[in-house]
Amino acid sequence: DVKVTQSSRYLVKRTGEKVFLECVQDMDHENMFWYRQDPGLGLRLIYFSYDVKMKEKGDIPEGYSVSREKKERFSLILESASTNQTSMYLCASSSPGARLDTQYFGPGTRLTVL
Amino acid sequence: AQSVSQHNHHVILSEAASLELGCNYSYGGTVNLFWYVQYPGQHLQLLLKYFSGDPLVKGIKGFEAEFIKSKFSFNLRKPSVQWSDTAEYFCAARGFNTDKLIFGTGTRLQVFP
Numbered sequence: 001d002v003k004v005t006q007s008s009r010y011l012v013k014r015t016g017e018k019v020f021l022e023c024v025q026d027m028d029h030e031n032m033f034w035y036r037q038d039p040g041l042g043l044r045l046i047y048f049s050y051d052v053k054m055k056e057k058g059d060i061p062e063g064y065s066v067s068r069e070k071k072e073r074f075s076l077i078l079e080s081a082s083t084n085q086t087s088m089y090l091c092a093s094s095s096p097g098a099r100l101d102t103q104y105f106g107p108g109t110r111l112t113v114l
Numbered sequence: 115a116q117s118v119s120q121h122n123h124h125v126i127l128s129e130a131a132s133l134e135l136g137c138n139y140s141y142g143g144t145v146n147l148f149w150y151v152q153y154p155g156q157h158l159q160l161l162l163k164y165f166s167g168d169p170l171v172k173g174i175k176g177f178e179a180e181f182i183k184s185k186f187s188f189n190l191r192k193p194s195v196q197w198s199d200t201a202e203y204f205c206a207a208r209g210f211n212t213d214k215l216i217f218g219t220g221t222r223l224q225v226f227p
Contacts, residue, residue, distance in 0.1 A: 031213050040123065042204060042219040043158075050213070058214075090158065096213050102148055103215060105158040 003027070004106035006091050012112045019078040021109050023091030030096050032074035033103060034058075034066065037088040049074055050096065081113045116141050118207050120218035127195055127225050135190040135221050137179075137205035144210035147188040149179055150217075153201045161203070164188065175199070200225045 007022035025032065033048040035058075045058030047066040055066050063085060067075040074093075078085055088110050092103040117140045127133060139145060149161040162173025169181040179190045188205060205218040 033214075035217075040219055042120075043206075043215075043217040045214060048214065094213055102146075102160055102163055102208075105150075107157040 004091055004093055004104050006089075006106040006109050008109050009107060010110050010112075012114065013078075013081050014114050015082060017078075017081050017113075019081050019111065019113075021076040021078075021089055021091075021111070023074045023076070023093075023106055024072050025074075025091075025093040025104070026072065027093065027095070027104070028071065029093035029104075030071070031094045031103075032068065033092040033094075034064075034074065034076045035090045035092065036060070037090055037108070043090065046076065081111075083113050085111065086113045087111060116207070116209065116216055118205055118216050118218040120203075120205050120221050122221045123219070124222045125224070127223070129197055129225055129227050130194050131225075133190070133192040133195045133199070133223070135203055135205075135223070137188045137190065137218060138186050139188065139205075139207045140186065141207055141209060146208045146210065147179075147181060148206040148208070148215070149173065149177070149188075149190050150204045150206060151201050152204070158204070161190070195223075195225050197225050197227050199223060 004025045034046045035043040049055045049068040065077045088108050090108045091106040094103040119138045121136045147164045150158050151161045152158045164171045164181045172178045203221045206215045
């Protein structure tokens with residue numbers, strides 16, 4: 001079974017803090033993704049990475065950055081957290097060669113910025 | 115622009131009622147389609163997927179979906195819902211030459227005993 005884990009289920013931070021959200025997958029997947037999930041807006045792609053040290057902006061990258069130093073780990077960074085970044089953050093991974101497969105999701109991190 | 119629309123935002127049903135959740139997509143070219151489910155407090159998981167072939171696909175827990183190319187639709191159905199189907203359901207699409215998914219806004223289903 002594919003396993004995608006995220007470092008925290010719940011996180012509370014203050015405005016202006018630097019926040020790190022970590023994601024680890026154990027299936028040797030090349031692709032990794034960060035989404036945010038908000039009521040009524042569904043899942044929106046923030047960033048994705050298709051290889052170590054490679055990244056591409058998604059639909060809503062403003063205020064976020066990412067880091068992928070190792071294949072199994074993909075970090076989302078909020079350089080200076082703001083209240084409008086309060087959300088559920090989901091990490092996912094997939095293999096680009098598996099055209100009949102899809103993305104596997106982690107349990108999510110619910111971030112509250114005060 | 116590529117997009118996925120789910121027009122039912124909140125659906126409330128009694129147990130044993132039939133379910134149909136709408137999903138329409140806007141995509142040029144070949145598209146792969148997915149339904150994901152998120153049960154309360156749980157992670158997002160795949161319910162079913164369509165890549166090619168038979169347009170009627172069956173998924174887990176008695177769900178099925180029909181791909182109608184002429185209508186750009188991929189509606190999710192279940193003949194008789196259970197209380198345990200209470201969850202949020204997301205439709206998603208992926209172009210043939212990309213690994214990125216585009217999600218709809220989700221439909222919250224509540225089933226009452």
